[in-house]
Amino acid sequence: FVPANKISPAEPPASTTTAQAPSTFVLLKKASVTTAAATSGPATTTALLAKKKKKVAAAASSKIQVKMLKHVEGTGHLGEVVRVTPAFFNNKLRPSGAAEKISDEAVAAEQKEKDEKRRQVLEAATDVxxxxxxxxxxxxxxxxxxxxxxxxxxxxxxxxxxxxxxxxxxxxxxxxxxxxxxxxxxxxxxxxxxxxxxxxxxxxxxxxxxxxxxxxxxx
Structure with a gap:
């Protein structure tokens, strides 16, 4: 018989501590991965979209303005003003006489001339x-x-x-x-x-x- 005050408190089984430790670590690791994905995901997507837009804008700004002298399928109709890459203009459109470069001032002048012609035609029709x-x-x-x-x-x-x-x-x-x-x-x-x-x-x-x-x- 052992007196009650001599009995040592029961120690927790070693296996309990050992079994819980890996479980806690796994949960913490998953939480860390989830947090990282939630934090970096949208930022990465936004950065990629911004980069793509920048490339598109750069490509558009590198194009030149030309006036079509002939109809070219997929490019433009006769008399139409379009934007194309310098390489396409120099290698195909200019050698074939299908287009010529045109400035913003020339485009504005042509539009003004067209508007005046329409006004005269409308005036004549109204008179008749x-x-x-x-x-x-x-x-x-x-x-x-x-x-x-x-x-x-x-x-x-x-x-x-x-x-x-x-x-x-x-x-x-x-x-x-x-x-x-x-x-x-x-x-x-x-x-x-x-x-x-x-x-x-x-x-x-x-x-x-x-x-x-x-x-x-x-x-």
Missing amino acids: QSKVTDMEISLTMKAGPEGHLFGSVGHKTILKELQSKFPKGALGKKVKISSIKDEEGNEISGDVKDLGTYTARIELLKDVEAKFTVTISKA
């Missing part, structure tokens, strides 16, 4: 529009008792008669009749085949139209 509107064109055709024409009146015939009222070329080369309607407002598909009064509409420019009256009487 005011003169054509409410104008009356008279044509005579042979017809039967019920008013059916012996033949027909096409757009070209009406347009030719309208052009005769103006100086040569005043209506422009691209003018065309966009529609013809009868007195009841029904659109005529194709040529006019009956006597009567019609409303024709011409397209002078994309957004400039004018309408006039066409009267077809019996000859």
Whole structure:
């Protein structure tokens, strides 16, 4: 029998301390790796993106501005201003006469000239529009008792008669009749085949139209 005050406290089993140590180390190592990845990951990605953007910007700044003198598939159309590498210009575009260098000042001057030309064309079309509107064109055709024409009146015939009222070329080369309607407002598909009064509409420019009256009487 051993007195209670003589009994030594039980020592923890050696295996317990030994088993826990590696587990704690592994957890700490994983936490360290996770923290490092979380810290360095976004920074590394941002740095790579910045580097890539810098390369793209450098490549763009090294290109030169040229005006296309011919259509080159994948590069540009005739008259278009594009940017290409000096090597591509010197090795392909210039030797083939497909492009020439052009300055910003020259581009601005060409644009100004185009704008002025558009303004003049629009002004001329608007002037013709005011003169054509409410104008009356008279044509005579042979017809039967019920008013059916012996033949027909096409757009070209009406347009030719309208052009005769103006100086040569005043209506422009691209003018065309966009529609013809009868007195009841029904659109005529194709040529006019009956006597009567019609409303024709011409397209002078994309957004400039004018309408006039066409009267077809019996000859």
